[in-house]
Structures are given as C-alpha cells and as structure tokens.
Amino acid sequence: xTAIVNVTQGxxxxxxxxxxxxxxxxxxxxxxxxxxxxxxxxxIKILATEPDxxxxxxxxxxxxxxxxxxxxxxVAAVPTFLFFGPAGKLxxxxxxxxxxxxxxxxxxxxxxxxxQMKTKAAQSHLESKPGxxxxxxxxxxxxxxxxSPAMLFLKGSPSAPECGFSRQTVIMxxxxxxxxxxxxxxxxxxxxxxxxxxxxxxxYPQLYVKGExxxxxxxxxxxxxxxxxxxxxxxKKNLDERLKSLTHSAPVMVFMKGNPDAPKCGFSRTLxxxxxxxxxxxxTFDILQDDxxxxxxxxxxxxxxYPQVYVKGExxxxxxxxxxxxxxxxxxxxxxxx
Numbered sequence: 001x002t003a004i005v006n007v008t009q010g011x012x013x014x015x016x017x018x019x020x021x022x023x024x025x026x027x028x029x030x031x032x033x034x035x036x037x038x039x040x041x042x043x044i045k046i047l048a049t050e051p052d053x054x055x056x057x058x059x060x061x062x063x064x065x066x067x068x069x070x071x072x073x074x075v076a077a078v079p080t081f082l083f084f085g086p087a088g089k090l091x092x093x094x095x096x097x098x099x100x101x102x103x104x105x106x107x108x109x110x111x112x113x114x115x116q117m118k119t120k121a122a123q124s125h126l127e128s129k130p131g132x133x134x135x136x137x138x139x140x141x142x143x144x145x146x147x148s149p150a151m152l153f154l155k156g157s158p159s160a161p162e163c164g165f166s167r168q169t170v171i172m173x174x175x176x177x178x179x180x181x182x183x184x185x186x187x188x189x190x191x192x193x194x195x196x197x198x199x200x201x202x203x204y205p206q207l208y209v210k211g212e213x214x215x216x217x218x219x220x221x222x223x224x225x226x227x228x229x230x231x232x233x234x235x236k237k238n239l240d241e242r243l244k245s246l247t248h249s250a251p252v253m254v255f256m257k258g259n260p261d262a263p264k265c266g267f268s269r270t271l272x273x274x275x276x277x278x279x280x281x282x283x284t285f286d287i288l289q290d291d292x293x294x295x296x297x298x299x300x301x302x303x304x305x306y307p308q309v310y311v312k313g314e315x316x317x318x319x320x321x322x323x324x325x326x327x328x329x330x331x332x333x334x335x336x337x338x
Contacts, residue, residue, distance in 0.1 A: 019088035036097035148181030154205040179236035248313040250283035
C-alpha cells in the first residue's frame, strides 16, 4: 500500500474496508481545525510507503464529517488511531499526536497479523489433525451450559441474531426481562456440532437453565404461552436502578476506561491527574468491564462519552467540564457538593 485511502462513505462501507482477511488496517481520525493532525498526516504518508508494510492499509476518516463512524468506535478527540486486524477486529487504539507510538504499534501489529495469517493457512491444511477428545469436549460443553444461570446458544448475538429462530427467541426472552448469557455457535463449529449430541437436540437455538436443557424455540413458545417459561428464568435487574445505585455508590464517582493505576485512554489518564491534585477521595468504575453499563450510562446521563464524573449521584460532566472547573478554581467545591 502506498497511499492513504480517504473514507468517503458511511459506516457500512467503512466496515467493508476493514474486514479484509489479509490486512492490518490503520485508521487515522482527523479534523482540519486540529493543528496536530497535519504533521501526523504527513508522517503517516511516509510510513505507508515502507516496503515492509505492504500488507497494511491506511485509512483517513474526517471525524466530524463521519460522526456515525466516530461514534461507533467512541472517537471523542483527534488525532486518534485505531488498528483493525483481519475480519475487522479492533486490536488497539492510540489517542493523541504520538507518532513514535503509532509507528511502533503499526510495525508490531503488522508482524502479528502476518503470523496469524500464516498460522491460519497452515492449520487449514492439517485436515487429518485429531481434535480434542470426546471427554475434553464434554467438559467444555458442561462448563459452557453452566456459564450463566440461563444460557442461550444461538446463531449470532442477542443484539444481532443471524437467523429468524434466534431472533424470535431473543425477542421472547427480552420481553420476559430474562437475565441470560449467550454463546454464538457460528463462531465455534466444534461447539456447534458437539452440543447437538451433548443435548440430544439437533437444532438451534437451545436454552439451558442451571445447566439443564430447556429446549428450542417451539418448546419455549409453549412454555411462554402457559406461563412456565417466566417462572424458571432469572430476571434482569432494572438497568436504571442499577445505574442509579452505581452513580450514588460514593460521594464522588468516576466512570472511566481502566482504573486510576492503569487508565486505558488519554482522557481518563488526564482526569486522574487532575483529580489527584484535588486530594478529594473518589471511587471509579471501569466501563470497559461491563458493556451494559458502558452503553446504558450514556442514555441515563445524556452524555455520550467517557469519562463521566458524578457528585452525590448527579452528573458533573466529562473531562472538558472538569478542566473548566479546575481552571476557574471551582473544582474542589464542586466535588465537595457545595
């Protein structure tokens, strides 16, 4: 690759660009008003011409012109670099004008992707390679069916079912406010085939409660109609109640990426530095560890980005607000709830 590709279409087109099996994709989010983006752009153009990086594609996304792409990957500042592996898997991200870090990461991941693809190619030729023993598979299936009080094995995921039967099952369980884990059987053919024998049930989806098979869609429909299904399913806690409890769990509560000792984004790191100077005690919640909280809190707070700071259960704001309060010498009093 010798040129940077400008992304001019929407999210669907962007996905088609990054979901190529053989490539590492480096995506540069920029804005014309950001002075740091110009030098980074020039450096990336030079990096893209290196012969050793011929299997790396470089993409440019103007963040404010393509907000649906920026929001999908929580890009809240420029410059930001995202690194996608084969099939569009997000491998890493770097925020800020850190060209040395970007260059190092590109080379590191390019080697990693090349090794992965070579390994995948080699494995595809080992057709005679014996798989795990029946005992090992049964142990794994037992662990999976007991991974959550209720476990749904389906095609796709609850947010994106990939067959009509799975979609109907998800709609039914969600209507009952069921709390359940799931496993996408399209991602693991060993589980997909083995579970049929393990459960003596030939089709999907399959629902397990406390490790025991309940059945497929037809059985679930019958149980739903006579009220039996709701009685055996664990119920999901109301998300708003959970979020209210979390935001009130300390006088100063910070929702961030990572933790104070190891922030996982530049905004969270900067916030920790500012709060440390105030000497005000606070607690944190790592939103990367709980996607339900990560997505739900955006709607609950009407604030689309992280970190978020709450005082006595009320939202103060994100990093920009905290910076303004700090510069006006109002931060300490705000954090004390005064």
